[in-house]
Amino acid sequence: MDMQAKGVPKVTVSYTGIIIAGGQSRRFGSPKAFAKLEGKPLYSYSISILNKYCSSIVLVTNSSLEQSFKQENLAVQVIQDIKKYQGQGPLAGIFSAMTKVTDEWYMVLPIDVPFMQEWVIEELIYQLDDSYEAIVPVVNGKKQPLVALYHQSLRNRIEENLQQGKRSLDQLLTNAKVKYLTNIEDENPFININHREDFPE
Numbered sequence: 001m002d003m004q005a006k007g008v009p010k011v012t013v014s015y016t017g018i019i020i021a022g023g024q025s026r027r028f029g030s031p032k033a034f035a036k037l038e039g040k041p042l043y044s045y046s047i048s049i050l051n052k053y054c055s056s057i058v059l060v061t062n063s064s065l066e067q068s069f070k071q072e073n074l075a076v077q078v079i080q081d082i083k084k085y086q087g088q089g090p091l092a093g094i095f096s097a098m099t100k101v102t103d104e105w106y107m108v109l110p111i112d113v114p115f116m117q118e119w120v121i122e123e124l125i126y127q128l129d130d131s132y133e134a135i136v137p138v139v140n141g142k143k144q145p146l147v148a149l150y151h152q153s154l155r156n157r158i159e160e161n162l163q164q165g166k167r168s169l170d171q172l173l174t175n176a177k178v179k180y181l182t183n184i185e186d187e188n189p190f191i192n193i194n195h196r197e198d199f200p201e
Protein backbone atom coordinates (compact mmCIF):
# COMPACT_ATOMS: atom_id res chain seq x y z
CA MET A 1 0.00 0.00 0.00
CA ASP A 2 1.21 3.50 -0.77
CA MET A 3 1.74 5.19 2.59
CA GLN A 4 2.98 8.53 1.25
CA ALA A 5 0.95 11.43 2.67
CA LYS A 6 -1.12 13.42 0.17
CA GLY A 7 0.19 16.94 -0.34
CA VAL A 8 3.77 15.71 -0.32
CA PRO A 9 5.31 15.10 -3.73
CA LYS A 10 6.70 11.62 -4.34
CA VAL A 11 9.76 13.30 -5.87
CA THR A 12 11.71 16.34 -4.70
CA VAL A 13 10.51 19.22 -6.83
CA SER A 14 10.10 22.92 -6.59
CA TYR A 15 6.93 24.71 -7.63
CA THR A 16 5.49 28.21 -7.70
CA GLY A 17 1.82 29.14 -7.47
CA ILE A 18 0.25 31.07 -10.33
CA ILE A 19 -3.11 32.81 -9.90
CA ILE A 20 -4.54 33.86 -13.23
CA ALA A 21 -6.50 37.01 -12.60
CA GLY A 22 -6.59 39.01 -15.80
CA GLY A 23 -9.98 38.11 -17.21
CA GLN A 24 -12.55 40.63 -18.42
CA SER A 25 -15.48 39.34 -16.29
CA ARG A 26 -17.85 40.18 -19.14
CA ARG A 27 -20.45 37.66 -17.99
CA PHE A 28 -20.17 38.82 -14.39
CA GLY A 29 -20.47 42.50 -15.29
CA SER A 30 -17.75 43.86 -12.96
CA PRO A 31 -14.28 42.61 -11.99
CA LYS A 32 -15.28 39.35 -10.33
CA ALA A 33 -11.94 38.94 -8.53
CA PHE A 34 -13.08 41.72 -6.15
CA ALA A 35 -16.69 40.59 -5.74
CA LYS A 36 -17.31 39.52 -2.14
CA LEU A 37 -18.40 36.07 -1.07
CA GLU A 38 -19.06 35.76 2.67
CA GLY A 39 -17.29 39.08 3.16
CA LYS A 40 -14.11 38.12 1.34
CA PRO A 41 -13.06 38.96 -2.22
CA LEU A 42 -13.11 36.01 -4.59
CA TYR A 43 -9.41 36.21 -5.34
CA SER A 44 -8.59 35.75 -1.63
CA TYR A 45 -9.90 32.16 -1.68
CA SER A 46 -7.32 31.20 -4.29
CA ILE A 47 -4.51 32.94 -2.41
CA SER A 48 -5.47 31.27 0.88
CA ILE A 49 -5.43 27.80 -0.56
CA LEU A 50 -2.19 28.21 -2.53
CA ASN A 51 -0.49 29.84 0.46
CA LYS A 52 -0.68 26.51 2.26
CA TYR A 53 1.33 24.75 -0.41
CA CYS A 54 3.45 27.30 -2.30
CA SER A 55 6.22 29.39 -0.77
CA SER A 56 5.99 31.77 -3.70
CA ILE A 57 2.86 32.91 -5.57
CA VAL A 58 2.54 35.11 -8.66
CA LEU A 59 -0.80 36.75 -9.41
CA VAL A 60 -0.95 37.72 -13.07
CA THR A 61 -3.52 40.24 -14.15
CA ASN A 62 -4.31 42.84 -16.79
CA SER A 63 -3.25 46.47 -16.92
CA SER A 64 -6.59 47.82 -15.70
CA LEU A 65 -6.74 45.60 -12.58
CA GLU A 66 -3.06 45.67 -11.62
CA GLN A 67 -3.34 48.77 -9.42
CA SER A 68 -6.42 47.45 -7.63
CA PHE A 69 -4.56 44.26 -6.74
CA LYS A 70 -1.46 46.19 -5.67
CA GLN A 71 -3.55 48.38 -3.37
CA GLU A 72 -4.63 45.29 -1.46
CA ASN A 73 -1.01 44.84 -0.25
CA LEU A 74 -1.11 41.12 -0.85
CA ALA A 75 1.70 38.82 0.16
CA VAL A 76 2.03 37.67 -3.45
CA GLN A 77 3.86 39.08 -6.43
CA VAL A 78 1.40 40.98 -8.66
CA ILE A 79 2.38 41.23 -12.32
CA GLN A 80 0.76 42.09 -15.63
CA ASP A 81 0.43 39.85 -18.64
CA ILE A 82 3.30 40.30 -21.08
CA LYS A 83 2.26 43.20 -23.32
CA LYS A 84 2.34 41.20 -26.53
CA TYR A 85 -0.20 38.71 -25.17
CA GLN A 86 -2.48 40.96 -23.15
CA GLY A 87 -6.13 40.02 -23.28
CA GLN A 88 -5.33 36.66 -24.84
CA GLY A 89 -6.77 34.52 -22.09
CA PRO A 90 -5.55 32.16 -19.34
CA LEU A 91 -2.74 30.62 -21.40
CA ALA A 92 -1.21 34.07 -21.84
CA GLY A 93 -1.43 34.56 -18.08
CA ILE A 94 0.32 31.26 -17.39
CA PHE A 95 3.03 32.09 -19.91
CA SER A 96 3.56 35.56 -18.43
CA ALA A 97 4.02 34.15 -14.92
CA MET A 98 6.33 31.35 -16.14
CA THR A 99 8.43 33.99 -17.86
CA LYS A 100 8.62 36.22 -14.80
CA VAL A 101 9.46 33.48 -12.30
CA THR A 102 11.61 30.51 -13.26
CA ASP A 103 10.75 27.31 -11.43
CA GLU A 104 10.42 23.61 -12.22
CA TRP A 105 6.67 23.34 -11.81
CA TYR A 106 3.75 25.75 -11.52
CA MET A 107 0.51 25.20 -9.65
CA VAL A 108 -2.18 27.16 -11.50
CA LEU A 109 -5.49 28.37 -10.06
CA PRO A 110 -8.03 30.88 -11.41
CA ILE A 111 -9.59 33.54 -9.17
CA ASP A 112 -13.14 32.28 -9.46
CA VAL A 113 -13.09 28.91 -7.65
CA PRO A 114 -13.96 29.85 -4.05
CA PHE A 115 -15.03 26.31 -3.16
CA MET A 116 -11.68 24.77 -4.01
CA GLN A 117 -10.54 22.29 -1.38
CA GLU A 118 -7.17 21.32 -0.04
CA TRP A 119 -7.51 17.69 -1.03
CA VAL A 120 -7.54 18.65 -4.72
CA ILE A 121 -4.27 20.55 -4.43
CA GLU A 122 -2.78 17.79 -2.30
CA GLU A 123 -3.73 15.16 -4.85
CA LEU A 124 -2.10 17.19 -7.63
CA ILE A 125 1.08 17.68 -5.63
CA TYR A 126 1.18 14.03 -4.71
CA GLN A 127 1.03 13.14 -8.39
CA LEU A 128 3.93 15.43 -9.38
CA ASP A 129 6.13 13.42 -11.66
CA ASP A 130 8.97 14.71 -13.81
CA SER A 131 8.20 12.26 -16.59
CA TYR A 132 5.10 14.39 -17.33
CA GLU A 133 4.66 17.97 -18.47
CA ALA A 134 1.30 18.61 -16.85
CA ILE A 135 -0.89 17.06 -14.16
CA VAL A 136 -4.56 17.78 -14.86
CA PRO A 137 -7.70 16.69 -13.03
CA VAL A 138 -10.61 15.29 -14.98
CA VAL A 139 -13.86 15.61 -13.10
CA ASN A 140 -16.67 13.41 -14.34
CA GLY A 141 -15.16 13.43 -17.80
CA LYS A 142 -14.39 17.15 -17.92
CA LYS A 143 -10.76 18.32 -18.02
CA GLN A 144 -9.91 21.10 -15.55
CA PRO A 145 -6.77 22.69 -17.04
CA LEU A 146 -7.12 25.87 -14.98
CA VAL A 147 -6.61 23.88 -11.77
CA ALA A 148 -3.47 22.04 -12.73
CA LEU A 149 0.29 21.68 -12.54
CA TYR A 150 2.49 22.66 -15.47
CA HIS A 151 6.17 21.89 -15.96
CA GLN A 152 8.47 24.66 -17.11
CA SER A 153 9.38 22.60 -20.18
CA LEU A 154 5.98 23.62 -21.61
CA ARG A 155 6.84 27.30 -21.59
CA ASN A 156 8.38 27.37 -25.06
CA ARG A 157 5.50 25.38 -26.53
CA ILE A 158 3.02 27.78 -24.93
CA GLU A 159 4.88 30.68 -26.52
CA GLU A 160 4.80 29.01 -29.94
CA ASN A 161 1.07 28.43 -29.55
CA LEU A 162 0.42 32.03 -28.52
CA GLN A 163 2.49 33.29 -31.45
CA GLN A 164 0.25 31.25 -33.74
CA GLY A 165 -2.88 32.58 -32.07
CA LYS A 166 -3.61 29.20 -30.45
CA ARG A 167 -4.95 30.16 -27.05
CA SER A 168 -6.61 26.92 -26.09
CA LEU A 169 -5.31 25.00 -23.10
CA ASP A 170 -6.96 21.84 -24.41
CA GLN A 171 -5.03 22.20 -27.64
CA LEU A 172 -1.77 22.62 -25.72
CA LEU A 173 -2.48 19.48 -23.72
CA THR A 174 -3.19 17.32 -26.77
CA ASN A 175 0.48 17.65 -27.72
CA ALA A 176 1.91 17.35 -24.22
CA LYS A 177 2.74 14.50 -21.86
CA VAL A 178 -0.14 14.84 -19.45
CA LYS A 179 -1.00 12.82 -16.40
CA TYR A 180 -4.77 13.01 -16.09
CA LEU A 181 -6.29 12.39 -12.68
CA THR A 182 -9.48 10.66 -13.58
CA ASN A 183 -10.53 9.41 -10.17
CA ILE A 184 -12.22 12.67 -9.10
CA GLU A 185 -16.01 12.65 -8.87
CA ASP A 186 -16.70 15.60 -6.59
CA GLU A 187 -17.43 18.61 -8.81
CA ASN A 188 -17.98 21.08 -5.96
CA PRO A 189 -14.38 22.29 -5.58
CA PHE A 190 -14.31 23.09 -9.30
CA ILE A 191 -17.46 25.22 -9.42
CA ASN A 192 -16.44 28.51 -10.96
CA ILE A 193 -18.21 31.82 -10.73
CA ASN A 194 -19.04 33.30 -14.12
CA HIS A 195 -22.33 35.11 -13.51
CA ARG A 196 -23.70 36.92 -10.48
CA GLU A 197 -26.33 34.16 -10.26
CA ASP A 198 -23.50 31.66 -9.61
CA PHE A 199 -23.09 33.09 -6.12
CA PRO A 200 -24.88 30.99 -3.54
CA GLU A 201 -27.99 32.63 -1.98
Ligand SMILES: Nc1nc2c(ncn2[C@@H]2O[C@H](COP(=O)(O)OP(=O)(O)OP(=O)(O)O)[C@@H](O)[C@H]2O)c(=O)[nH]1
Pocket residue numbers: 020021022023024025026027028060061062081086087088089090092093094109110111112146194
Ligand atom coordinates in the same frame (compact mmCIF):
# COMPACT_ATOMS: atom_id res chain seq x y z
N1 LIG B 1 -3.72 36.80 -16.64
C1 LIG B 1 -4.82 36.55 -17.34
N2 LIG B 1 -5.83 35.87 -16.77
C2 LIG B 1 -6.94 35.65 -17.52
C3 LIG B 1 -7.08 36.13 -18.85
N3 LIG B 1 -8.30 35.77 -19.32
C4 LIG B 1 -8.89 35.08 -18.32
N4 LIG B 1 -8.09 35.02 -17.24
C5 LIG B 1 -8.38 34.36 -15.95
O1 LIG B 1 -8.71 33.01 -16.25
C6 LIG B 1 -9.73 32.55 -15.37
C7 LIG B 1 -10.91 32.07 -16.19
O2 LIG B 1 -11.40 33.16 -16.91
P1 LIG B 1 -12.87 33.19 -17.52
O3 LIG B 1 -13.88 33.14 -16.43
O4 LIG B 1 -12.99 32.17 -18.56
O5 LIG B 1 -12.87 34.58 -18.25
P2 LIG B 1 -13.17 36.02 -17.70
O6 LIG B 1 -12.56 36.92 -18.70
O7 LIG B 1 -12.72 36.19 -16.29
O8 LIG B 1 -14.74 36.13 -17.75
P3 LIG B 1 -15.66 36.42 -19.06
O9 LIG B 1 -15.26 37.76 -19.59
O10 LIG B 1 -17.05 36.41 -18.52
O11 LIG B 1 -15.37 35.29 -20.02
C8 LIG B 1 -10.05 33.71 -14.45
O12 LIG B 1 -9.30 33.56 -13.26
C9 LIG B 1 -9.59 34.92 -15.24
O13 LIG B 1 -9.24 36.02 -14.41
C10 LIG B 1 -5.98 36.86 -19.41
O14 LIG B 1 -6.00 37.32 -20.57
N5 LIG B 1 -4.88 37.04 -18.62
